Amino acid sequence: MSVKILQPGLATTVQDLGRPGYYHLGIPLSGAMDRFALRVANLLVGNHETAAGLEAVFMGPTLEFTSDAIVAITGATMPAKLDGVAKPGWTSFAVKAGQKLSFDYLRAGARLYIAVSGGINTPLALGSRSTYAIGALGGFQGRALQAGDVLLLGQQGKQDKQDKQDKQDKGKILGRSVPENMRRIASASAATSLRVLPGLYWHRITKESGEHFFEDTWKVAPEADRMGYRFKGGRPLTFVDRKPPFGAGSDPSNITDACYPYGSLQVPGGSEPIVLHRDAVSGGGYFMLGTVISADMDLIGQLQPNVAVKFVKVDMEEALHARAKRKALLEKIRALFV
Amino acid sequence: MKLRYTFGGDEHIFVEVSEEMSLEAFFISLSMTKAVKAAEIKGVTEICPANASFQIKFNPDDIKPQDLLLEIQKLEEQTSTAEASLNTRIIEIPVYYQDPWTHETLLRFRDRHQNPKGSDLEFAARSNGYPSVEKFIEAHSGSPWFVSMVGFVSGLPFLYQMVERSKQIQVPKYLRPRTDTPKLSVGYGGCFSCIYSVRGAGGYQLFGITPMPIFDPQQKVSYLQEFMVFFKPGDIVKWKPIDRKEYDRILAELAAETFTPKIKKAAFSLDEFNKDIQGTNKKLEDILYS
Numbered sequence: 326m327s328v329k330i331l332q333p334g335l336a337t338t339v340q341d342l343g344r345p346g347y348y349h350l351g352i353p354l355s356g357a358m359d360r361f362a363l364r365v366a367n368l369l370v371g372n373h374e375t376a377a378g379l380e381a382v383f384m385g386p387t388l389e390f391t392s393d394a395i396v397a398i399t400g401a402t403m404p405a406k407l408d409g410v411a412k413p414g415w416t417s418f419a420v421k422a423g424q425k426l427s428f429d430y431l432r433a434g435a436r437l438y439i440a441v442s443g444g445i446n447t448p449l450a451l452g453s454r455s456t457y458a459i460g461a462l463g464g465f466q467g468r469a470l471q472a473g474d475v476l477l478l479g480q481q482g483k484q485d486k487q488d489k490q491d492k493q494d495k496g497k498i499l500g501r502s503v504p505e506n507m508r509r510i511a512s513a514s515a516a517t518s519l520r521v522l523p524g525l526y527w528h529r530i531t532k533e534s535g536e537h538f539f540e541d542t543w544k545v546a547p548e549a550d551r552m553g554y555r556f557k558g559g560r561p562l563t564f565v566d567r568k569p570p571f572g573a574g575s576d577p578s579n580i581t582d583a584c585y586p587y588g589s590l591q592v593p594g595g596s597e598p599i600v601l602h603r604d605a606v607s608g609g610g611y612f613m614l615g616t617v618i619s620a621d622m623d624l625i626g627q628l629q630p631n632v633a634v635k636f637v638k639v640d641m642e643e644a645l646h647a648r649a650k651r652k653a654l655l656e657k658i659r660a661l662f663v
Numbered sequence: 664m665k666l667r668y669t670f671g672g673d674e675h676i677f678v679e680v681s682e683e684m685s686l687e688a689f690f691i692s693l694s695m696t697k698a699v700k701a702a703e704i705k706g707v708t709e710i711c712p713a714n715a716s717f718q719i720k721f722n723p724d725d726i727k728p729q730d731l732l733l734e735i736q737k738l739e740e741q742t743s744t745a746e747a748s749l750n751t752r753i754i755e756i757p758v759y760y761q762d763p764w765t766h767e768t769l770l771r772f773r774d775r776h777q778n779p780k781g782s783d784l785e786f787a788a789r790s791n792g793y794p795s796v797e798k799f800i801e802a803h804s805g806s807p808w809f810v811s812m813v814g815f816v817s818g819l820p821f822l823y824q825m826v827e828r829s830k831q832i833q834v835p836k837y838l839r840p841r842t843d844t845p846k847l848s849v850g851y852g853g854c855f856s857c858i859y860s861v862r863g864a865g866g867y868q869l870f871g872i873t874p875m876p877i878f879d880p881q882q883k884v885s886y887l888q889e890f891m892v893f894f895k896p897g898d899i900v901k902w903k904p905i906d907r908k909e910y911d912r913i914l915a916e917l918a919a920e921t922f923t924p925k926i927k928k929a930a931f932s933l934d935e936f937n938k939d940i941q942g943t944n945k946k947l948e949d950i951l952y953s
Binding site: 618 | 669670672673675679681682683685708709710711712713715716717720723724813814815816818819835836853854855861878880891892895
């Protein structure tokens, strides 16, 4: 009951839905950057949505299975091949012991999710299997996977404890597929909209800068990873004059080191905005002008460097409405696979 | 102090106690976060105190953001009279100042520094009016420090110097952050010292290194077996300058699992501290070395 890593890809990690409760100590949530994609992948193979799967960025791994399993691929479009035979995304399929799963090059999006029936069974660290590589915590030995690593499979499937039902259930699970209009991947053509609720230290920038920020088209910079996504190409921000508060530091973008919300937009020196993501630093000394709403966080995980982004100003009501819409979509998919 | 409330998206409430750092602001942040915890408000998932602010993460499916805001604001009144005191501990942290590892690192990133020709300690000593690096190290290690925040990365403490404001060291951060910092480096930025708990990026000036691990995800270090993070807000630290020989000796003790950090229980009252800073610090040191 295991999966062997033949080729690891660029940075493939074990992730589940994360490790809440330790952010006050600088240990972030971690977990899938595209939580929707991981949840759906798990649903497709009959796992609990919280089961651990693999997250691969820009490039897929090559895996060898030592036992039969059901597998589903979601997230980025990176065509899967089982012993060289194409397999569809967002659809569960059977894998036989000894077979090899590999991936073609990336066509759209950035992060691929691989769910395996039973889930990846690395040890729990502070209640989660998610890899937090900066702290060498969780996942497989606290790091991205390497060639030769062997991952055990677990019992995170919904029916694992009902042996008699296994065969019948397997029939129900195989071939599960998410209708195309319910799949979510970043569009490769138009600029992606990321909705932002202004706030936090918004008052530090001038009115004009606040307008420019939302008018300009930004591009994802090469420095984009699980900790945060950096953007460039917009006009630099100008700050409201002030006497630096004691302890903050002399730069106008400095604040007395404070907590950073997930999704918060800091702009060190006023030049390149950074959105903090699942492996966020929990705090620091840069002002933030607002926060990407929770409904759009998954989308950031599917952005490739250089793609165009527009930040769109919303209020709390719109943020909550967008969140409810996301939740309803997931409910619809859940209802398909009861 | 007038608290400023703002939303961090639809999942966070961010509260700034004061723009300026002070122990008064820290204690308000601490009592507010304690009160939020005790109130057991439905939907609250993370409670994070910081130096002069705090942050609450919540699930808006469980509580409306505006309702939570009102609940937290209600707590402000009842905590305004809370006493700024703590039962805490004082800890000795050995520091090898001007060590070869942080020195190698600071040389590697000289193009990002205000003072490309000297070291970070030379820059800090000069900009704070000290005649020599040695005198500066004396000042840095001469008073106790107060852990006013834990975070950035796993278990990293921010430390606030327990002296009169006029004597507090202030050093700007690097012009552009480094992409590398040795694990357990002792750094400085703004008015805060820190200990980098893990290797990684960082913008604080590099002063030295401690041999004493403060974060251990494997929990093999004897004093981290109960929990992988060593520091918590309110801890008090006294730096002890050490040389290479002592640094190596402590590393050997750690490897042999015979090292125990020097830790003593101590009570701290902000009123007493403000009335007599030197006297309070003297008492704390007496406790540590008694």
